[in-house]
Amino acid sequence: MGNMMRGVSDRDKHEKDTFDSSPNGLEDEMMVVLQDYPSPDISEPIFRMGEKLRIIAPEAYWWRVRSVQTGKENYIPNSHVARVYHGWLFEGVERQKAEELLCLAGNRVGSFMVRESTKERGLYSLSVKHRGVKHYRILRLDNSWYYISPRLTFQCLEDMINHYSDFSDGLCCALTSPCLSGVTPPSDASPVAPPVVMRRNFDWRKVDRGQLVGTESCSDNNMVSYGVRNSIASYLSFSGSQNKARTRAESRKKKSKSVYTVPNNGLANIDYEEDF
Known part of the structure; x- marks a missing residue:
């Protein structure tokens, strides 16, 4: 060469x-x-x-x-x-x-x-x-x-x-591709913003609970979008699971307490602690 x-x-x-x-x-x-x-x-x-x-x-x-x-x-x-x-x-x-x-x-x-x-x-x-x-x-x-x-x-x-x-052979790294070989300059056309659909005069007090979490009301006439309904249902499900878990934990806590009767044999000065 x-x-x-x-x-x-x-x-x-x-x-x-x-x-x-x-x-x-x-x-x-x-x-x-x-x-x-x-x-x-x-x-x-x-x-x-x-x-x-x-x-x-x-x-x-x-x-x-x-x-x-x-x-x-x-x-x-x-x-x-x-x-x-x-x-x-x-x-x-x-x-x-x-x-x-x-x-x-x-x-x-x-x-x-x-x-x-x-x-x-x-x-x-x-x-x-x-x-x-x-x-x-x-x-x-x-x-x-x-x-x-x-x-x-x-x-x-x-x-x-x-x-x-x-081989890098002493350089900072091996050479991969010539400069600008994969560069595409930005397009002159400005990106088009997605359309925003808003419902005016929306009153949450007029929304039935069934429209929020119900699965039967999925028609286009529903005042609440599917995404909002799904988010609310997930939140309620998560909150309900936490409440149930808290109730079960408190129930176990009560059941695990030991009840002691102080005998009449002169050991009344011993302090008994609850066993958790």
Whole structure:
């Protein structure tokens, strides 16, 4: 397997050469939204943080994209997105933004991303969601092999990801899935509240006891719902059981008292205690 750094660089060069000549091929390019656009303070966002996009047509500072989740097409500033290769290699994502993305709902323990430095191309870090988010610097040898721990070196980043997906081997946990692979952005449609049915002018004094605990009155015309009747019946049954248990306990208590007759043989000074 060839060195991944060379593969990524060659791919970037090829993309720049083909942006104008074959725009249809750009739909295979994956991007992720780094922050809601536009800001919720301005209007309802068209694209939300963590949403996956495909490039339709890039321009100088604005790219026309299509949402993978919703299918919406629109323009977004290139400063609000980051390219994603292989599902886990995020281009130009800073540490804080990586933590925000990994903490989105849907990312589980072991979700990860490899992010390229925003300052120097070719420098990478591994970010992993655990109890928090852990970050590991990925270093390179003179022969361009990669490593996190010097005792384990890998010819390319893909080999490294494959290894740490099988074994934690010093990391906080084994890698499970790329960041955002299972995230579905919230729907724009607001949830519909369930209807509330109320009966006005309800007078408990007019309710017959049979309507509360009786099993024969289960028709729709009953003033008390089935749930209320069931709750009341359960309460009365529980209260009745407790009262019966208390009565039985008091009865046993009375029966267990021993009755003594003080003999006339000079032992009148002995104090006898009731035997419980």
